[in-house]
Amino acid sequence: xxxxxxxxxxxxxxxxxxxxxxxxxxxxxxxxxxxxxxxxxxxxxxxxxxxxxxxxxxxxxxxxxxxxxxxxxxxxxxxxxxxxxxxxxxxxxxxxxxxxxxxxxxxxxxxxxxxxxxxxxxxxxxxxxxxxxxxxxxxxxxxxxxxxxxxxxxxxxxxxxxxxxxxxxxxxxxxxxxxxxxxxxxxxxxxxxxxxxxxxxxxxxxxxxxxxxxxxxxxxxxxxxxxxxxxxxxxxxxxxxxxxxxxxxxxxxxxxxxxxxx
Amino acid sequence: xxxxxxxxxxxxxxxxxxxxxxxxxxxxxxxxxxxxxxxxxxxxxxxxxxxxxxxxxxxxxxxxxxxxxxxxxxxxxxxxxxxxxxxxxxxxxxxxxxxxxxxxxxxxxxxxxxxxxxxxxxxxxxxxxxxxxxxxxxxxxxxxxxxxxxxxxxxxxxxxxxxxxxxxxxxxxxxxxxxxxxxxxxxxxxxxxxxxxxxxxxxxxxxxxxxxxxxxxxxxxxxxxxxxxxxxxxxxxxxxxxxxxxxxxxxxxxxxxxxxxxxxxxxxxxxxxxxxxxxxxxxxxxxxxxxxxxxxxxxxxxxxxxxxxxxxxxxxx
Numbered sequence: 001x002x003x004x005x006x007x008x009x010x011x012x013x014x015x016x017x018x019x020x021x022x023x024x025x026x027x028x029x030x031x032x033x034x035x036x037x038x039x040x041x042x043x044x045x046x047x048x049x050x051x052x053x054x055x056x057x058x059x060x061x062x063x064x065x066x067x068x069x070x071x072x073x074x075x076x077x078x079x080x081x082x083x084x085x086x087x088x089x090x091x092x093x094x095x096x097x098x099x100x101x102x103x104x105x106x107x108x109x110x111x112x113x114x115x116x117x118x119x120x121x122x123x124x125x126x127x128x129x130x131x132x133x134x135x136x137x138x139x140x141x142x143x144x145x146x147x148x149x150x151x152x153x154x155x156x157x158x159x160x161x162x163x164x165x166x167x168x169x170x171x172x173x174x175x176x177x178x179x180x181x182x183x184x185x186x187x188x189x190x191x192x193x194x195x196x197x198x199x200x201x202x203x204x205x206x207x208x209x210x211x212x213x214x215x216x217x218x219x220x221x222x223x224x225x226x227x228x229x230x231x232x233x234x235x236x237x238x239x240x241x242x243x244x245x246x247x248x249x250x251x252x253x254x255x256x257x258x259x260x261x262x
Numbered sequence: 263x264x265x266x267x268x269x270x271x272x273x274x275x276x277x278x279x280x281x282x283x284x285x286x287x288x289x290x291x292x293x294x295x296x297x298x299x300x301x302x303x304x305x306x307x308x309x310x311x312x313x314x315x316x317x318x319x320x321x322x323x324x325x326x327x328x329x330x331x332x333x334x335x336x337x338x339x340x341x342x343x344x345x346x347x348x349x350x351x352x353x354x355x356x357x358x359x360x361x362x363x364x365x366x367x368x369x370x371x372x373x374x375x376x377x378x379x380x381x382x383x384x385x386x387x388x389x390x391x392x393x394x395x396x397x398x399x400x401x402x403x404x405x406x407x408x409x410x411x412x413x414x415x416x417x418x419x420x421x422x423x424x425x426x427x428x429x430x431x432x433x434x435x436x437x438x439x440x441x442x443x444x445x446x447x448x449x450x451x452x453x454x455x456x457x458x459x460x461x462x463x464x465x466x467x468x469x470x471x472x473x474x475x476x477x478x479x480x481x482x483x484x485x486x487x488x489x490x491x492x493x494x495x496x497x498x499x500x501x502x503x504x505x506x507x508x509x510x511x512x513x514x515x516x517x518x519x520x521x522x523x524x525x526x527x528x529x530x531x532x533x534x535x536x537x538x539x540x541x542x543x544x545x546x547x548x549x550x551x552x553x554x555x556x557x558x559x560x561x562x563x564x565x566x567x568x569x570x571x572x573x574x575x576x577x578x579x
Binding site (some may be wrong): 137145 | 287320363364366368371394398405427428444460556
């Protein structure tokens with residue numbers, strides 16, 4: 001089982017944010033962590049944390065091999081083409097290490113514009129429409145898409161993701177998996193975001209129900225508070241979790257990372 | 263204007279000289295190129311690098327590029343068309359496979375490679391953004407660049423781009439005004455719970471309004487931190503500046519409350535750039551941004567020649 005990190009981008013020391021991220025990212029790689037995740041938009045919206053994408057950019061430029069992930073992108077609150085460029089750029093700066101965690105739930109009030117969409121919008125539908133549009137921009141020389149949310153044709157979108165690939169997509173809510181699968185056909189992973197043991201097992205059952213024997217092909221990533229990592233290892237192994245991710249409320253320093261990796 | 267090795271000095275003091283160029287994520291303009299380009303600009307005495315923004319490009323446009331004529335370096339009262347025109351419609355200058363990296367990530371990259379160089383958006387297409395997300399992004403860029411980022415904002419001109427980005431082109435002016443206000447309010451802390459959930463203790467980036475329409479000048483004078491028109495003759499610039507000062511007075515502000523940059527696409531000989539820069543400097547700009555369309559092969563030479571022409575105080579190398 002692999003071990004990863006997720007954090008809010010706030011300096012936990014007197015160092016500047018940039019220096020703190022640089023030190024943390026280098027230490028994480030030396031200690032053998034497999035991935036670094038930014039918190040999702042939902043968590044960041046109610047915090048004083050810095051922007052997750054730009055924080056992750058600093059991790060990308062301070063590391064070589066770790067996978068980099070966004071733990072809860074709310075595509076329902078941003079234009080697909082704008083987000084596609086941000087993520088393609090981050091993938092370019094990271095040398096192709098970016099993975100996308102999707103939060104398809106209803107967005108928090110603080111992220112919806114005053115003249116935003118009316119209530120009762122199908123957030124999952126809009127998110128999957130925008131994901132399809134982003135994938136068209138990343139993979140097609142002249143992008144073309146037409147769905148209920150986005151429409152364009154013959155567009156030039158550069159840079160593309162490294163290898164012009166769709167990013168690996170991890171869904172955050174197992175309950176919506178059937179509908180997401182109807183739209184995209186597959187997902188690469190499931191993010192169990194700060195679930196307790198009971199919720200984790202419940203989510204795994206939903207995965208099994210939605211995917212049958214294919215459920216084992218979906219990567220399972222379990223996020224727990226950093227001080228719960230040790231206590232969660234056994235459960236994670238027994239549940240078939242591929243990666244256990246320690247969540248910090250600030251950018252962890254080398255000492256904190258050593259504690260988690262021990 | 264004096265150019266005695268201390269840079270350009272105009273009626274309001276030293277004029278910051280910026281370069282407008284692009285980083286596109288191509289093989290040629292890779293990470294090494296970005297760092298070298300930025301360091302060369304800094305060492306040559308330039309004050310900033312500014313990058314244009316387009317989220318998407320198209321092979322064909324119905325929309326007309328609005329700035330096809332630029333003042334001549336040697337005789338800035340005269341404009342010359344430098345953009346290609348197809349069927350009577352001016353086209354944006356772009357390569358067949360044109361792209362641009364994300365503005366904010368590029369800003370952090372450039373500032374990390376340098377020590378004093380500023381980075382600005384020339385200009386960010388404001389109506390395409392969710393202001394609730396942008397407020398945090400811009401504060402993060404300010405933090406991660408050590409306060410060296412300037413947020414130039416504009417309305418955009420390509421209806422095709424707006425449609426593909428899910429934004430109503432016809433209301434982009436009103437939407438921009440609302441977004442500028444919303445950003446300013448969010449950063450002022452005068453917004454109840456929402457402002458309390460943004461990063462704290464950070465000076466937000468200077469927000470400059472691009473363009474020279476009456477509405478753009480009004481927004482610059484009443485709610486933004488500066489004005490950034492493009493391709494104006496000195497007479498046109500002077501007229502805009504007078505209007506800006508009237509709006510500043512109406513809003514109870516002064517000329518010292520805003521930063522004014524004249525930007526232009528260089529047309530003519532490099533040796534003549536001092537003429538046009540001097541005209542803007544005499545009128546009282548705080549900065550001049552020059553688009554030179556440099557190549558990967560000639561940028562160091564071009565920067566050196568421009569620095570010489572403007573008497574910039576670069577490093578002796």
